Amino acid sequence: MAAKLRSVLALVTGAGSGIGQAVSLRLAREGALVAASDRDGAAAEETIRLLVGTGRDAGAGPGCHAAFQADVAQAGAVQALIEQIQACFSRPPSVVVSCAGITRDEFLLRMPEDYWDEVIAVNLKGTFLVTQAAARALVSSGSGGSIINISSIVGKVGNLGQTNYAASKAGVEGMTRNVARELGRHGIRCNSILPGFIITPMTKKVPQKVLDRIITQIPMGHLGVPEDVADVVAFLASDDSGYITGTTLEVTGGLFM
Ligand SMILES: CCCCCCCCCCCCC[C@@H](O)CC(=O)SCCNC(=O)CCNC(=O)[C@H](O)C(C)(C)COP(=O)(O)OP(=O)(O)OC[C@H]1O[C@@H](n2cnc3c(N)ncnc32)[C@H](O)[C@@H]1OP(=O)(O)O
Numbered sequence: 001m002a003a004k005l006r007s008v009l010a011l012v013t014g015a016g017s018g019i020g021q022a023v024s025l026r027l028a029r030e031g032a033l034v035a036a037s038d039r040d041g042a043a044a045e046e047t048i049r050l051l052v053g054t055g056r057d058a059g060a061g062p063g064c065h066a067a068f069q070a071d072v073a074q075a076g077a078v079q080a081l082i083e084q085i086q087a088c089f090s091r092p093p094s095v096v097v098s099c100a101g102i103t104r105d106e107f108l109l110r111m112p113e114d115y116w117d118e119v120i121a122v123n124l125k126g127t128f129l130v131t132q133a134a135a136r137a138l139v140s141s142g143s144g145g146s147i148i149n150i151s152s153i154v155g156k157v158g159n160l161g162q163t164n165y166a167a168s169k170a171g172v173e174g175m176t177r178n179v180a181r182e183l184g185r186h187g188i189r190c191n192s193i194l195p196g197f198i199i200t201p202m203t204k205k206v207p208q209k210v211l212d213r214i215i216t217q218i219p220m221g222h223l224g225v226p227e228d229v230a231d232v233v234a235f236l237a238s239d240d241s242g243y244i245t246g247t248t249l250e251v252t253g254g255l256f257m
């Protein structure tokens, strides 16, 4: 099958683990050049090592992918990230996938303020900062693009112990629709994905008794894997979704359809 992202430059945040790593691999397989960014720079480097050789048959040259270290919650770090990417590849990324995210779970009545602040800073403000910096660069260069934000089904239905996380992910959805409205005239699309329960280090912290309850609610009867999300990211990154913007795609096995 022909590569659908031949030589497209893709920025993936949170690329050092789980869904972000799977997205990086999937986009490279489609021929994209990947700028893998993570707060954990070593983890981003490891993802790049996994990419070496991927996509070569689809048009990506040797040593084309690159790792970057950046904390998406810090405006200065995000601006520097976009500048470093432009210096490395001589262009802004036309595909931007915000995967960076954290949880700080606790019941509302006991949730410390810093649990709220940290989750909002990374999941919501971080996605805003990355989207804004990338969009500024794309509009300045006259390039179109596709921005893909990883929200969560929790933003739609809520989840015990996740008042902060649910708010952050619902905010990502609302921001996505607004960005789609403002940037459509620049040829820049913006969509969000709502994954259900995907087996990654993030979900490894969930108590087994909770996990057992969740699985009984999934019509497909099993948890998802990062590749299930990466496949949908590849679709939203490509021209196959050229007339789709402002939407949310649920990747949940039917959980809470
Ligand atoms: C009936 C279940 C229906 C399905 C509901 C789930 C919908 C959403 C699925 C999530 C998919 C997307 C997740 C994705 O975005 C990535 C993540 O966010 S992964 C992290 C998800 N986090 C959680 O689900 C929170 C899990 N809970 C905890 O971490 C702890 O319970 C905590 C909130 C820190 C409190 O800990 P503590 O030790 O104080 O209490 P317990 O753990 O003993 O819990 C007390 C009782 O509450 C029940 N409980 C806790 N969390 C959940 C939950 N999320 N769903 C259902 N029930 C929950 C727990 O089982 C105990 O019940 P019992 O007293 O009967 O044993």
Ligand SMILES: NC(=O)c1ccc[n+]([C@@H]2O[C@H](COP(=O)([O-])OP(=O)(O)OC[C@H]3O[C@@H](n4cnc5c(N)ncnc54)[C@H](O)[C@@H]3O)[C@@H](O)[C@H]2O)c1
Pocket: 013, 014, 015, 016, 017, 018, 019, 020, 037, 038, 039, 040, 043, 070, 071, 072, 073, 098, 099, 100, 101, 102, 122, 126, 150, 151, 152, 153, 194, 195, 196, 197, 198, 199, 200, 201, 202, 203
């Ligand atoms: N796993 C799931 O079930 C699930 C479901 C729905 C949504 N999501 C979302 O998908 C995204 C990826 O989650 P995952 O399961 O792969 O988690 P993960 O913990 O495996 O990966 C998250 C990555 O983000 C990085 N990161 C964290 N804070 C950062 C920051 N401030 N700046 C830059 N990088 C940062 C981490 O270092 C890590 O590499 C998150 O936004 C998460 O909320 C996950």
